[in-house]
Amino acid sequence: METQEITIRVDSEAARAYETVTPEQRRKIDLLLSLRLKQVTGPVAPLKEIMHEIREKAQARGLTEEKLDELLRDE
Numbered sequence: 001m002e003t004q005e006i007t008i009r010v011d012s013e014a015a016r017a018y019e020t021v022t023p024e025q026r027r028k029i030d031l032l033l034s035l036r037l038k039q040v041t042g043p044v045a046p047l048k049e050i051m052h053e054i055r056e057k058a059q060a061r062g063l064t065e066e067k068l069d070e071l072l073r074d075e
Helices: 012-020 023-041 045-058 065-074
Strands: none
Touching: none
């Protein structure tokens, strides 16, 4: 993976913390920040796609329409 250096603004406490960690810890922080930036700036899935994904996960975990109806009635 090709990397590129950028500058970001953080509060002074975060800057001090980053400056005091080991090179290995910095590498891990850099990777986590890179992944998070991709998440928050990436394309947003359409609502229909998100709902479909939620439904599939719920069904895989055993939630049926009957159980959902029962849960909704209880509240």
